[in-house]
Amino acid sequence: xxxxxxxxxxxxxxxxxxxxxxxxxxxxxxxxxxxxxxxxxxxxxxxxxxxxxxxxxxxxxxxxxxxxxxxxxxxxxxxxxxxxxxxxxxxxxxxxxxxxxxxxxxxxxxx
Amino acid sequence: xxxxxxxxxxxxxxxxxxxxxxxxxxxxxxxxxxxxxxxxxxxxxxxxxxxxxxxxxxxxxxxxxxxxxxxxxxxxxxxxxxxxxxxxxxxxxxxxxxxxxxxxxxxxxxxxxx
Numbered sequence: 001x002x003x004x005x006x007x008x009x010x011x012x013x014x015x016x017x018x019x020x021x022x023x024x025x026x027x028x029x030x031x032x033x034x035x036x037x038x039x040x041x042x043x044x045x046x047x048x049x050x051x052x053x054x055x056x057x058x059x060x061x062x063x064x065x066x067x068x069x070x071x072x073x074x075x076x077x078x079x080x081x082x083x084x085x086x087x088x089x090x091x092x093x094x095x096x097x098x099x100x101x102x103x104x105x106x107x108x109x110x111x
Numbered sequence: 112x113x114x115x116x117x118x119x120x121x122x123x124x125x126x127x128x129x130x131x132x133x134x135x136x137x138x139x140x141x142x143x144x145x146x147x148x149x150x151x152x153x154x155x156x157x158x159x160x161x162x163x164x165x166x167x168x169x170x171x172x173x174x175x176x177x178x179x180x181x182x183x184x185x186x187x188x189x190x191x192x193x194x195x196x197x198x199x200x201x202x203x204x205x206x207x208x209x210x211x212x213x214x215x216x217x218x219x220x221x222x223x224x225x
Contacts, residue, residue, distance in 0.1 A: 033213055042115075042202055043154070045213030088153060098144055098167055099214065101154040 004089050004102035012108040019076040021105040023089030024069075030092050032065055033099065034074050037086045046074075046087075081111045115140075115205050116185075117217035124193045124224050132188040132220045136205030142166075143186040144214065145178060148200045160186060193224045 004025040013019050025032070031050045035043040049056045049065045049072065056063045062075040076083055086106045090099040116135040124130050136143050142161055146154040156170040160180040171178065175193075180186040190197055200221050204214035 031211070035213075035216075040219075042216035042218045043204075043214070044216070048211070048213055098156055098159040100156055101146070103153040 004091055004100065006087070006089060006102045006105040008105060009103070010106045010108070012110065013079055015079060015081055015109055015111050017079055019079050019083070019107055019109070021074045021087050021107070023072045023074070023102050025072075025089070025091045025102075026070065027091070029067075032063075032072050033090045034061075034063060034072075035088045035090060035101070037088065037104070039085075043088065076107075079107075079109045081109050083107060084109045115203060115215050115217035117201075117203050117220050119220060120218065122220055122222045124222065126194055126224055127192050130190040130193050130197070130222055130224075132190075132201050132203075132222070133185040134188070134203030134205075134217060135185040136203075137215045140205035140207055140215070142206045142208065143180050144204045144206075145186075145188050146202045146204070148202060148219075150199075154202060157188070190222075193222070195224050198222055198224045 004023050007022045029051050031048050033048045034046045036046055037043045047058045047061055047063050049063045051067055060077045065072045086104045088104045089102045092099055115137050118133050144159050145157040147157055148154050158171050158178045159167040163182050175191045177189045200219045202216055202219045204216045206214050
């Protein structure tokens with residue numbers, strides 16, 4: 001299976017703290033993407049990192065990718081209560097458009 | 112609304128009935144993907160379609176499930192003779208020919224089989 005796995009499954013932090021989520025995957029990829037899902041809603045694309053990139057920033061988000069370890073991390077700095085959601089990593093098979101999602105990290109930010 | 116439209120939002124079916132889930136992709140998007148999500152779990156890939164073409168259906172159960180994306184109209188995910196285990200949220204996403212900039216997801220259809 002190409003499906004990734006996020007770690008931890010659940011994370012609870014205080015507002016203002018940083019949150020780090022990890023993703024491991026199994027096959028070679030073209031790129032890795034992170035998505036966010038609020039309870040009961042569809043997923044929203046956050047950021048994409050290509051297989052030849054090691055780090056990428058977007059606002060309070062920082063993503064790293066280590067293709068030798070087949071792992072990625074998502075860091076959310078200065079967290080806010082509105083960041084409370086589930087976060088998923090998604091990988092593509094090389095040459096394919098379809099994405100395979102991990103099991104998600106459920107982040108709770110306590111005001 | 113330029114986003115991905117899924118309907119209905121909620122669908123209740125009795126065991127043995129048929130469920131039809133519809134997805135209209137974002138304007139300009141020619142690729143559609145269907146996923147299933149069980150409570151507290153991630154998304155499981157089901158099928159990837161282009162207009163009048165199934166590209167990858169490796170995630171579709173062999174029986175009772177089918178999908179289409181006709182030349183005109185929305186993509187349809189059809190589940191025949193539903194069973195309780197089919198209860199889940201079904202999400203549709205769309206993308207342009209390259210998914211490089213990510214998918215756009217619909218809000219999902221929550222199917223409950225009673």
